[in-house]
Amino acid sequence: MKPLKSLKIIDEPFSDTPRIETWNYEAVLKTALKEREELLKTNPQLRGLQDEIDARLSSVDDSQKRMQILGTMIGNKLGELHKKCNELKAICEDLDVDFNLPILNIKQHLINLKKMTASMCVR
Numbered sequence: 229m230k231p232l233k234s235l236k237i238i239d240e241p242f243s244d245t246p247r248i249e250t251w252n253y254e255a256v257l258k259t260a261l262k263e264r265e266e267l268l269k270t271n272p273q274l275r276g277l278q279d280e281i282d283a284r285l286s287s288v289d290d291s292q293k294r295m296q297i298l299g300t301m302i303g304n305k306l307g308e309l310h311k312k313c314n315e316l317k318a319i320c321e322d323l324d325v326d327f328n329l330p331i332l333n334i335k336q337h338l339i340n341l342k343k344m345t346a347s348m349c350v351r
Contacts, residue, residue, distance in 0.1 A: 280301075281301065285297060285298075
């Protein structure tokens, strides 16, 4: 049996019945790919990361495994970000600048990213 590619069921809050919306899978995919290419044109430094994602996912058909791979990659990037953040924290301490200033709010962003990534990864 072929999976449906033209229906999307949307759970409405405070509603007993979900809303069914029709959509065109090919059009949505085409739009998403176009937006990705525009993002990569305006941010060429992301091309290497996109190539890495494409290479890792090219041989994986299972959507759950694809999400696990993406979750792991995000977790790894988050680890790199955390390391850089610790370096920034050390610099702030050397300069006697409060690392927890609301304008920086780096620590809270890292905590939020870590929670979000943890929910994506299957351990």
